[in-house]
Amino acid sequence: MKSTVQQNVTASSEMAETKVSLKTSLSYASGNFGMNLFYMIISSYLLYFYTDVFGITAAAAGTLFLVTRIFDGVTDIGAGFVVDATKSKHGRYRVYLLYGAIPMAISGVLCFTVPNFGDTGMLVYAYTTYIFFGLMYTVINIPYSSMLASITQDYNQRSSISSVKVLFGTVATLVATSATLPFVQLFDSEAQGFLMITSIFGIVCIISIYITFFGTKNVGQQAGADTAGAAKENKVSFATRLKVIGKNGPLALVLIFCLVNSTAFTIQSGAMLFFFKYNIGNAGLFAIYSLVNLSIVSLFVLLSPIFTKWLGKRNQGILSQIIAAAGMIGLFFLHSSLFQIFFFTVIFSIGTGLSRPLIWAMVPDSVEYGEWKTGVNSAGLVYSTFIFTQKLAAALGGALSGIILGATGYVANATQTTGALQGILISVTIVPIIAYVIGIIVLLFYKLDGNKYEEILAQIKARKA
Numbered sequence: 001m002k003s004t005v006q007q008n009v010t011a012s013s014e015m016a017e018t019k020v021s022l023k024t025s026l027s028y029a030s031g032n033f034g035m036n037l038f039y040m041i042i043s044s045y046l047l048y049f050y051t052d053v054f055g056i057t058a059a060a061a062g063t064l065f066l067v068t069r070i071f072d073g074v075t076d077i078g079a080g081f082v083v084d085a086t087k088s089k090h091g092r093y094r095v096y097l098l099y100g101a102i103p104m105a106i107s108g109v110l111c112f113t114v115p116n117f118g119d120t121g122m123l124v125y126a127y128t129t130y131i132f133f134g135l136m137y138t139v140i141n142i143p144y145s146s147m148l149a150s151i152t153q154d155y156n157q158r159s160s161i162s163s164v165k166v167l168f169g170t171v172a173t174l175v176a177t178s179a180t181l182p183f184v185q186l187f188d189s190e191a192q193g194f195l196m197i198t199s200i201f202g203i204v205c206i207i208s209i210y211i212t213f214f215g216t217k218n219v220g221q222q223a224g225a226d227t228a229g230a231a232k233e234n235k236v237s238f239a240t241r242l243k244v245i246g247k248n249g250p251l252a253l254v255l256i257f258c259l260v261n262s263t264a265f266t267i268q269s270g271a272m273l274f275f276f277k278y279n280i281g282n283a284g285l286f287a288i289y290s291l292v293n294l295s296i297v298s299l300f301v302l303l304s305p306i307f308t309k310w311l312g313k314r315n316q317g318i319l320s321q322i323i324a325a326a327g328m329i330g331l332f333f334l335h336s337s338l339f340q341i342f343f344f345t346v347i348f349s350i351g352t353g354l355s356r357p358l359i360w361a362m363v364p365d366s367v368e369y370g371e372w373k374t375g376v377n378s379a380g381l382v383y384s385t386f387i388f389t390q391k392l393a394a395a396l397g398g399a400l401s402g403i404i405l406g407a408t409g410y411v412a413n414a415t416q417t418t419g420a421l422q423g424i425l426i427s428v429t430i431v432p433i434i435a436y437v438i439g440i441i442v443l444l445f446y447k448l449d450g451n452k453y454e455e456i457l458a459q460i461k462a463r464k465a
Contacts, residue, residue: 020152025161027215028151029168031097031144034208035137036172037201038108040269042133043394044177045194046111047270047401051412053190054114056123058410062402064127069395072134072388079142080384086143092380093143093150094213101209104136105202112194134391138384140209146383147216149364153457156450159308162361167301170356174294176201178287181273245385247373250448251366255389257317257442258359262390264435266397267404271427274405278416279424285338292342293349300353307354308361314446317358317439324351325436332429348432355439362446365453372456375463401427 050061088095110129117125152158184193245251277283307316327348334340363386371377408423410416416424
């Protein structure tokens with residue numbers, strides 16, 4: 001009989017070498033479709049919903065986005081530790097998909113529900129429902145994201161699976177951003193329209209997450225879960241697991257890259273509707289913009305693995321930031337015609353499509369780096385810090401959006417001043433440009449390329465042998 005160590009080494013080798021089936025890749029990616037429906041409708045429309053439908057000020061909404069993430073910071077890190085210590089008949093990760101899908105969908109719908117309360121009650125309701133959504137998103141997304149590190153350890157397969165995952169998420173983004181407003185406008189009131197479309201999104205979200213659950217059996221299952229080795233892994237202290245994060249240089253760089261890019265993305269996504277409604281004078285063009293943007297993004301998400309094999313993840317990331325920045329610089333100076341707007345949209349969408357799968361492919365590589373550095377595999381905690389970074393970025397983006405709009409004199413549903421229009425334009429272009437420059441600088445320090453990763457993986461296997 002093989003020893004436990006030999007079994008674990010064999011399982012690790014098989015995971016690194018076996019080609020992941022298309023069924024597994026598609027099943028895994030399905031969950032991202034459902035989650036992204038809510039993530040993107042919140043990123044693109046919740047600020048607008050709060051100010052123009054729900055009835056709170058832009059400054060109050062911005063403060064809400066920032067304050068609620070303090071709570072998320074605690075729950076995210078705690079959830080990562082819990083996931084790493086989880087044992088169930090459904091595995092370490094999938095159990096959360098089974099029991100968390102329905103509550104998360106309900107929380108998303110509640111965020112876009114308008115109750116009949118007074119001013120204070122409305123604000124309390126907004127805080128409560130947004131915190132509830134953040135908590136349920138944590139319950140689903142941390143274990144879901146952590147699954148990728150268990151699906152394969154192959155450097156290039158992770159890029160391919162991430163591309164499929166991001167493609168599904170991009171299609172969901174296309175649906176959420178381009179279909180929401182036209183659908184909402186079919187109803188007598190925007191409040192009713194938002195309630196209906198989020199209810200539909202909720203049903204789709206539940207179905208897509210369950211497809212992931214049933215289509216990824218054995219992912220996250222611990223061979224010999226009752227053995228001394230597995231028990232030792234589960235008893236690793238929280239402080240020890242935190243050291244894994246603190247000593248993980250590549251993860252820190254990826255998190256900084258994610259923070260600046262996702263913050264800028266949140267600001268830009270939220271401001272684009274304002275840009276078309278007030279700067280251009282036609283809110284309906286936002287749906288067309290979303291269609292063009294996400295079609296180009298989807299195309300280059302599909303092409304991303306080719307660029308990864310050609311350039312490596314770091315160099316591809318730098319190239320993506322240069323292209324996206326060029327598009328935004330052009331849009332800042334030239335936006336007087338629809339041709340100019342959509343021409344530069346295509347350019348920065350190419351950069352976005354090349355960069356979006358990269359982060360998801362780079363995070364699992366840092367899991368093995370942390371294990372190599374410390375001897376502890378803490379995929380759940382790694383992903384919890386990553387998800388927290390995304391949420392922090394969304395909070396900062398939402399807060400800065402509200403602050404910029406408030407500081408430049410924005411007034412909902414009114415003719416905007418020159419200062420307000422300039423504030424919207426800055427949110428759409430200048431903020432992302434700054435983020436892209438920072439992203440380039442950060443990636444210049446990233447050294448975990450394919451050769452280094454394979455060397456690390458070999459050393460981990462040698463230790464276990």
